[in-house]
Amino acid sequence: MPIQTLGDLAEAFEAGRWHMQRFQKNAGTAHALQWADPTFASGQPAYDAHVGTAMAFAPCVAQKNDAIYMPGVASGQHRHLTSATFWSNQGTFNGPGSIVIFDLLGYYPLIDGDSTDLQAADNTITLPRYETGEGVGLVMVNHVAPAIAGGVAVINYTDSQGAEQTATVGVPNSGQNLVCSGARSTVDADVGPVTLPLASGTTGVRRVNSIQYTAPPGGLHCLYLIKPLATCLTGDSLVAVEKEFFSKNGCHCPRIHDGAWLGWFDRIGAGTARSVSWFGNFTFAWG
Numbered sequence: 001m002p003i004q005t006l007g008d009l010a011e012a013f014e015a016g017r018w019h020m021q022r023f024q025k026n027a028g029t030a031h032a033l034q035w036a037d038p039t040f041a042s043g044q045p046a047y048d049a050h051v052g053t054a055m056a057f058a059p060c061v062a063q064k065n066d067a068i069y070m071p072g073v074a075s076g077q078h079r080h081l082t083s084a085t086f087w088s089n090q091g092t093f094n095g096p097g098s099i100v101i102f103d104l105l106g107y108y109p110l111i112d113g114d115s116t117d118l119q120a121a122d123n124t125i126t127l128p129r130y131e132t133g134e135g136v137g138l139v140m141v142n143h144v145a146p147a148i149a150g151g152v153a154v155i156n157y158t159d160s161q162g163a164e165q166t167a168t169v170g171v172p173n174s175g176q177n178l179v180c181s182g183a184r185s186t187v188d189a190d191v192g193p194v195t196l197p198l199a200s201g202t203t204g205v206r207r208v209n210s211i212q213y214t215a216p217p218g219g220l221h222c223l224y225l226i227k228p229l230a231t232c233l234t235g236d237s238l239v240a241v242e243k244e245f246f247s248k249n250g251c252h253c254p255r256i257h258d259g260a261w262l263g264w265f266d267r268i269g270a271g272t273a274r275s276v277s278w279f280g281n282f283t284f285a286w287g
Helices: 006-014
Strands: 018-025 079-088 097-112 137-142 151-159 164-171 205-215 220-234 241-244 262-267 278-286
Touching: 006 278, 079 097, 079 220, 079 262, 097 205, 137 151, 137 205, 164 205, 205 220, 220 241
Parallel strands: none
Antiparallel strands: 018 278, 079 241, 079 278, 097 220, 097 262, 137 220, 151 164, 151 205
16 A cells, blocks of 8 residues: 555555665765755766757656666555655855755756757657646756856746746856756846746646747756655754654655656755765655
């Protein structure tokens, strides 16, 4: 049976239906007060630049340990994330930070930051999970080649109800391999929530249709479609943060679907930009 109660969770552990997966990501681009994707650092799981055919949706289905590894489960069983531990070696306390754990469903790579032309997306391949787009967020990352300025982009997307929507977003010059999702519609260095602001009443994104820069930032960008799964807060860099989801997440352990490509974004709270290494583990149980 799916894990729905504390008794179900205890039974899964007693029956050996659980797995703890260690991860280690080496230092990436220095950042503070910005969201970063440790995917772009070496370690385990390995570096992944998220490249492919420009503006063609590339679905993500995890194979072995190219993302956070989790074991297969029998047909009819549900796998859940029961706890997560993160520790970073910032060296000096930079204030409380934030972490968003997500399932990367796919991405649109190599968006030309020098062009003001309409860049249409190729959606020949569709979402591999959460097919309607309900609960799916959109994140923009400066990858492969760095931006040289702040910019503004107009993004056309189809929401989870099948309606076309348009969002005008700021694209701050956050730095290579850092998240540049903008919370404002003007050129601004302020980096807001990790996901892009959607149209009022919109509850998810099914696909991106096009992007057009009205103020080109330079560099190359990538649009992620993610399913946010959980959040947690970090503290002193010398102390690991541990979150047990059943007791600390409203009795909810996020379900992890087969093929899920698990990663996280981190945001250092304050202070001097630092290159951060991450260590920790994810624990799964199923029933």
